[in-house]
Amino acid sequence: MNRPASDSSRVAATTGAAAVAEHPHQPFAVRFPGFARRLPWLVLAILALFPLLAPTFGLEYYVGFVRRLLIVAIAASSLNFILGYGGMAALGHAGFIGVGAYTVVALVEAGFSSAWLAWGGALVVAGLSAALIGAVSLRTRGVYFIMITLAFAQMLYYLAVSLRTYGGDDGYGLYTPLEMGVWLDGVHPDVFYWVVLVIAALVFACFSRVAHSRYGHALRGIRDNETRMVALGYPVYRLKLAGFIAAGAVAGLAGGLLASHNAFVSPAMMHWTQSALLLVMVMLGGLGRRWGAPLGVALWLVLEETLKMHTDYWHWPLGVLLLLAVFHAPQGLAALSERREGGR
Amino acid sequence: MSLFVAEGLVKRFGGLLATDHVDLAVERGEIHALIGPNGAGKSTLVNLISGLLPADAGRIVLDGVDLTALAPHQRVHHGLARCFQITSVFRNDSVRDNLLLAVQAQAGSSFRCLRRREAETALMDAALALADRTGLAAVLERPAGVLPHGMQKRLDLALALAAHPRLLLLDEPMAGMGPEDSVQMIELIGRLRSETAILLIEHDMDAVFRLADRISVLVYGRVLTSGDAAHVKGHAEVQSVYLGTEAHA
Numbered sequence: 001m002n003r004p005a006s007d008s009s010r011v012a013a014t015t016g017a018a019a020v021a022e023h024p025h026q027p028f029a030v031r032f033p034g035f036a037r038r039l040p041w042l043v044l045a046i047l048a049l050f051p052l053l054a055p056t057f058g059l060e061y062y063v064g065f066v067r068r069l070l071i072v073a074i075a076a077s078s079l080n081f082i083l084g085y086g087g088m089a090a091l092g093h094a095g096f097i098g099v100g101a102y103t104v105v106a107l108v109e110a111g112f113s114s115a116w117l118a119w120g121g122a123l124v125v126a127g128l129s130a131a132l133i134g135a136v137s138l139r140t141r142g143v144y145f146i147m148i149t150l151a152f153a154q155m156l157y158y159l160a161v162s163l164r165t166y167g168g169d170d171g172y173g174l175y176t177p178l179e180m181g182v183w184l185d186g187v188h189p190d191v192f193y194w195v196v197l198v199i200a201a202l203v204f205a206c207f208s209r210v211a212h213s214r215y216g217h218a219l220r221g222i223r224d225n226e227t228r229m230v231a232l233g234y235p236v237y238r239l240k241l242a243g244f245i246a247a248g249a250v251a252g253l254a255g256g257l258l259a260s261h262n263a264f265v266s267p268a269m270m271h272w273t274q275s276a277l278l279l280v281m282v283m284l285g286g287l288g289r290r291w292g293a294p295l296g297v298a299l300w301l302v303l304e305e306t307l308k309m310h311t312d313y314w315h316w317p318l319g320v321l322l323l324l325a326v327f328h329a330p331q332g333l334a335a336l337s338e339r340r341e342g343g344r
Numbered sequence: 345m346s347l348f349v350a351e352g353l354v355k356r357f358g359g360l361l362a363t364d365h366v367d368l369a370v371e372r373g374e375i376h377a378l379i380g381p382n383g384a385g386k387s388t389l390v391n392l393i394s395g396l397l398p399a400d401a402g403r404i405v406l407d408g409v410d411l412t413a414l415a416p417h418q419r420v421h422h423g424l425a426r427c428f429q430i431t432s433v434f435r436n437d438s439v440r441d442n443l444l445l446a447v448q449a450q451a452g453s454s455f456r457c458l459r460r461r462e463a464e465t466a467l468m469d470a471a472l473a474l475a476d477r478t479g480l481a482a483v484l485e486r487p488a489g490v491l492p493h494g495m496q497k498r499l500d501l502a503l504a505l506a507a508h509p510r511l512l513l514l515d516e517p518m519a520g521m522g523p524e525d526s527v528q529m530i531e532l533i534g535r536l537r538s539e540t541a542i543l544l545i546e547h548d549m550d551a552v553f554r555l556a557d558r559i560s561v562l563v564y565g566r567v568l569t570s571g572d573a574a575h576v577k578g579h580a581e582v583q584s585v586y587l588g589t590e591a592h593a
Contacts, residue, residue, distance in 0.1 A: 209457075210457045214448055230416050232506070232507070233418075
């Protein structure tokens with residue numbers, strides 16, 4: 001606390017909170033514990049009520065948009081888990097999204113119509129693919145790991161392109177929506193939105209929970225100092241593989257949901273640029289931070305949507321945003337809220 | 345039978361024979377020092393024994409169990425723990441979290457993923473006990489990376505001790521330390537004698553002569569001689585290696 005008094009009082013004056021003056025460096029969550037604890041529930045409540053309120057404000061179109069945002073956030077959370085907590089820079093995450101989506105297609109083509117079976121299948125098949133790909137990839141480190149995960153994802157991409165039965169390059173339309181069961185279907189036109197919201201909340205809660213468990217601590221230890229973890233007696237390879245499989249499975253689930261959301265599946269969704277985009281969103285939000293993935297996804301997709309309404313050249317403002325983020329918030333948005341008054 | 349035996353260890357880096365058919369034994373309750381000039385292959389030897397580097401030939405046996413084919417993390421569970429020459433701690437984590445991570449590796453599965461680790465009081469107790477033994481109890485909440493060098497070295501040692509080793513490999517535990525920290529470290533290592541055998545690599549000859557029961561001299565990847573302090577001090581070749589290297593170079 002060796003800040004000059006005038007500085008402290010300026011901070012107090014601008015925010016109007018006496019507590020801030022006493023602890024100008026403390027994170028947001030420490031200064032306002034009650035609010036920080038309730039914020040997730042508040043966000044969840046707003047999201048839950050959104051489809052009911054949207055018609056009043058003429059925002060019906062955005063129910064679908066938020067649904068997509070939630071699905072992408074599920075995928076991004078899984079990437080944040082292995083990259084942010086586990087230090088595994090996987091550049092092939094869209095591959096697992098694709099595996100999930102094509103599993104849904106395969107099940108529909110085979111005559112199944114249950115959504116739960118399809119999404120569960122997407123989760124399992126993507127998890128199995130992650131087990132195979134991870135078992136090989138995790139024997140490498142650094143740049144080699146990036147390249148090998150990229151290579152596997154591109155192999156999956158070309159596999160999808162070559163699958164004539166499922167539309168090949170043109171993709172595959174899912175013309176009849178999957179059935180979620182008698183007591184869900186037809187209750188409300190936006191039932192699928194709430195199902196996605198519940199799944200997203202569960203996935204998010206699970207990853208947050210795991211982060212504080214033995215496993216979560218071990219995973220971060222591996223990220224920070226893998227050699228020491230080996231010397232402490234940790235089965236590093238198996239621990240990483242377990243995380244990789246879990247993340248792959250969740251990405252597959254997101255892929256399955258995305259297939260239902262779009263009612264369409266094409267190889268484009270597993271192109272490597274999609275993996276890169278997912279990486280960018282997670283980094284923008286804050287690698288290895290609890291709120292990193294949803295924040296990054298929300299910022300990116302909302303800006304994209306807004307910019308698209310005003311201009312065809314919506315890519316370059318996003319590029320500028322990225323540059324700003326690199327220079328002013330290299331730790332991501334989630335980190336920004338933690339030390340607004342700190343640093344300078 | 346010796347507690348630990350290394351037989352015919354060989355390691356090549358390209359054309360360089362870094363470890364040249366090294367035989368080494370450590371007895372129960374013994375502090376066995378390994379000395380030698382820079383580049384003699386001391387750290388390579390520690391890496392071969394701990395398994396971080398695969399050996400090209402030879403075998404290692406601890407307490408009658410052949411560890412040669414085991415992965416480094418499995419060797420830890422057989423009682424072979426190590427420290428690092430370049431302090432290797434989790435710099436961004438608190439001392440407490442460092443110790444918890446070390447303790448956790450030994451007690452139960454690290455695949456448990458739903459229960460909060462903070463709720464496991466047994467882990468916390470073990471971590472605190474470890475902090476007490478190594479004189480770190482006063483700095484539990486400090487991030488490891490901001491601790492003074494001597495304390496970081498002690499933390500490095502504490503992390504290895506969590507494994508309840510039967511053989512502890514110490515790679516220059518006194519490196520870069522001032523005299524006060526060295527004295528503390530020598531005391532700490534001396535106290536460990538009752539619970540684990542130690543293979544000590546050290547440049548600080550004072551420390552070596554005060555601690556070691558036996559000393560082996562490594563030169564160009566080979567064990568030149570092995571014996572107690574008087575033997576090594578009186579050995580003509582050792583003297584020429586230590587006093588004459590600069591003249592040759």
